[in-house]
Amino acid sequence: QAQIIQSGGGLVQAGGSLRLSCAASGRTFSRYAMGWFRQAPGKEREFVAAISWSGSVTSYPDSVKGRFAITRDRAKNTVYLQMSNLKPEDTAVYYCAIRSGNSGTSPKEEGYDYWGQGTQVTVSS
Numbered sequence: 556q557a558q559i560i561q562s563g564g565g566l567v568q569a570g571g572s573l574r575l576s577c578a579a580s581g582r583t584f585s586r587y588a589m590g591w592f593r594q595a596p597g598k599e600r601e602f603v604a605a606i607s608w609s610g611s612v613t614s615y616p617d618s619v620k621g622r623f624a625i626t627r628d629r630a631k632n633t634v635y636l637q638m639s640n641l642k643p644e645d646t647a648v649y650y651c652a653i654r655s656g657n658s659g660t661s662p663k664e665e666g667y668d669y670w671g672q673g674t675q676v677t678v679s680s
Contacts (some may be wrong), residue, residue: 557582557669563650564674567641571678576634577651577671588654589634590667593647593676600664604636608658616662618644641678643652648673666672 561573591632604625605614611647613625622641627634634651652667661667670678 556580557653557654558585559651559669559671561635561671561674562619562650564649564676566677569641569643569653569678569680571641572637572639573641573676574638575649575674575676577636579632579669581636584632584636584653584655586656586658588657588660589625589655590652590654590660590662591625591634591636591649592652592664593645593649594673595644595647599646602648602662605654605660605662606634608661609629612660614660616655638676641676645676646678649676651672 558581560578584607588607591603592600593603594600605627624637650673651671654667655671
């Protein structure tokens with residue numbers, strides 16, 4: 556049984572920084588990419604960042620490019636999302652996801668098959 560445990564998040568003022576963590580456990584995944592998505596109230600869930608199995612390829616939408624950075628520690632089965640220069644429009648529940656059996660990144664939800672519980676990020680103006 557796969558478990559994905561998220562940590563981090565909280566309340567921060569605009570311009571501040573936060574780091575989210577996501578640890579996978581409970582089963583052995585083979586060469587998997589990982590991603591982050593977010594969902595704001597009343598909106599669809601949207602892609603935030605993804606990282607390949609090797610860590611050498613990352614992808615971001617324009618809305619967070621240059622402000623967010625995704626990294627991973629394969630030895631710890633953990634992925635991180637460092638968020639800087641946060642804006643009120645970044646307020647959302649953030650979800651970590653695993654793309655098991657696929658080493659490449661994807662911006663599409665359907666490309667991921669294991670999801671974390673979500674963590675709230677609130678940016679005040």
